[in-house]
Amino acid sequence: MAILVIAEHDNRTLKGATLNTLGAAALLGGEVHLLVAGLACGAVAAQAAAIPGVSKVLVADAAVYEHQLAENLSRLVAALGKTYSHLLAPAGSAGKNLMPRVATLLDVAQLSDIVGVVSPNTFRRPIYAGNAIATVQSLDPVVVATVRASAFDPLPAEGGSATIGSLGTVYNAFEPAPVADFMI
Secondary structure (H helix, E strand, C coil): EEEECCCCECCCEHHHHHHHHHHHHHCCCEEEEEEEEEEEHHHHHHHHCCCCCCCEEEEEEHHHHHCCCCHHHHHHHHHHHHCCCCCCEEHHHHHHHHHHHHHHHHHHCEEECCCEEEEEEEEEECCCCCCCCEEEECCCCEEEEEEHHHEEEEEEEECCEEEECCCCCCCCHHHHHHCHCCCC
């Protein structure tokens, strides 16, 4: 199965931590896809498509994704995540807000701040405030993890030619639920 990396960006440029997260994904082996969710984020998608090692860029371009709020994005990632073996995001504030929600929606454990890849389901991560490194194994069908960017070499920003695909599904967590959903 393929690996999905969630891009960190500002709707204009791709953040460097995404390249490091892609470096971690490359160590897992397999096809790597990159999700770019935002508003008017075509330039980011074009930058993402140029990264070697990325085979497909999925673009969710809608107003609800403009600020990449975890409430909206988590539902999209969880819906997509069922078809991937790994879901990875940079371990910044956005990734640390998003990925636990995704793991909950998929009913799997989430691995935080991975700093090493031992095998496709075994990782190294810091514990005890970084004073020790634990080797942890995930037995879940989908591995959901945040990646400490400084622990992995970044992929080059140019030289690839990934396909770009558009996603039409929009999840808005702030849209009122139908009244019938609350009736017993």
